[in-house]
Amino acid sequence: MSLPRIAVDAMGGDHGVRVMVSGAALARRQHDKFKFLLVGDEERIKKALEDHPGMREASEILHCDDVVSGDEKPSRALRRAKTTSMGLAIQAVKDGSCGAAVSAGNTGALMAMSKLALRTMPGIDRPALAALLPTLEEHDVIMLDLGANTDCDARNLVQFAIMGAAYSRIVNKGRTPRVRLLNIGTESIKGTDDLQRAAQLLRDAESLDMQFDGYVEADKINRGEVDVVVTDGFSGNIALKAIEGSARFVTDLLKAAFTSSLRSKVGFLVSRPATELLKHHLDPNNHNGGVFLGLNGVIVKSHGSANAQGVANAVAVTARLLEDDLTDRISADLIKMGEEALAANGSGMDETVLGK
Structure with a gap:
């Protein structure tokens, strides 16, 4: 199967061109059907490609030496959308020359540019940022929103659930996803009015290919008991950083413990296979x-801090979404929800759920 090209913002991220090109090259070694549009400084990209001769025939370079900085305000970045590597990568998706774009640059600027250029799908009020997080089971959990929308009403949460479930069916190869709303408790009386209304709407949505299981608390996100966790961007971003911080804390604590004495160092050598597995599982590059x-x-x-393997994983995620037509899956579920809303006749589910 021939995939559409993937546009890569080669200038974004902490490590820039070298790591972005290396990551794309690593992804291509694993899947030789990938083709790329590398957007950035042509001279630097060509130099990086010297280490990856197999990438040359699969890549086209679009020269651009203007970069969105990591601390740049989205409003300022928007004014330079036509001159920056990030903006031109997104434009390639808009004009159809590429099927998707990958960037390790400024998140706020990337969201603002993407929303302005591509617009939201019919039936979606706001796009959401979703990510894969590790669990105790073999599968990852999808969590959204992680910071794109700080204030969300019931309609937004229902839309996020539909989108997250569609993504989960791709990641988990068709398995019906278990979906829950992040809350301060699992009891039906807990949470804000918007959370409770969203929960009721999802319980009533019988036609959707998901298993809505009510609420989940933050300490259960990584247990493997749920496939999709839905929340507003404010709570989601806090939860994500708490999870990442806890992972770093555990890693640093183990490192300190194993280097505290000669006896500890011997213990580390004995337990090294287990600690390496733990390190691999907690490494954000493996879920990038x-x-x-x-x-x-x-x-x-x-x-932004991803290494080459992390970038390769991001490219692999991108390709999977293209292969399985993520946007078509979301559109189909929105249509189901709309038809069910029209047939509900007073159940509390109406067209406003879909932003119409």
């Missing part, structure tokens, strides 16, 4: 690739 769901196009955000 946040997706802006709800846009008329696929945009994937890589961690």
Whole structure:
């Protein structure tokens, strides 16, 4: 199967061209059907490609030496959308020359540019940032929104659930996703009015290919008991950073414990296989690739600090979403929800759920 090209913002992220090109090259070694539009400084990209001869025939370079900085305000970045590597990568998706774009640059700027250029899908009020997080089970959990929308009403949460479930069916190969809303308790009386209304709407949505299981508390996100966790961007971003911080804390604590004495160092050598497995599981590079769901196009955000393997994982996520037509899946579920809303006749589910 021939995939559409993937536009890569080669200038974004903490490590820039070298790591972005290396990551794309690593992804191509794993899947030789990938083709790329590398957007950035042509001379630097060509130099980086010297280490990856197999990438040359699969890549086209679009020269651009203007970069969105990591601390740049989205409003300022928007004014330079036509001159920056990030903006031109998104434009390639808009004009159809590429099927998706990957960037490790400024998240706020990437969202603002993507939303302006691609617009939201019919039936979606706001795009949401979704990411894969590790669990105790073999599968990852999808969590959204992770910071794109700080204030969300019931309608937004229902739309996020529909989008997250569609993404989960791709990641988990068709398995019906277990969906829950993040809350301060699992009892039906807990949470805000918007949370309770969203929960009721999802319980009533019998036609959707998901299993809505009510609420989940933050300490259960990584237990493997749920496939999709839905929340507003404010709570989601806090939860995500708490999870990432806890992972770093555990890693640093183990490192300190194993280097505290000669006896501890011997213990480390004995337990090294287990600690290496733990390190691999907690490494964010192995779960890299946040997706802006709800846009008329696929945009994937890589961690700014990602290494080549992390970038390769983000590219692999992008390709999977293209292969399985994520936007078509979301559209189909929105249509189901709309038809069910029209047939509900007073159940509390109406067209406003879909932003019409």
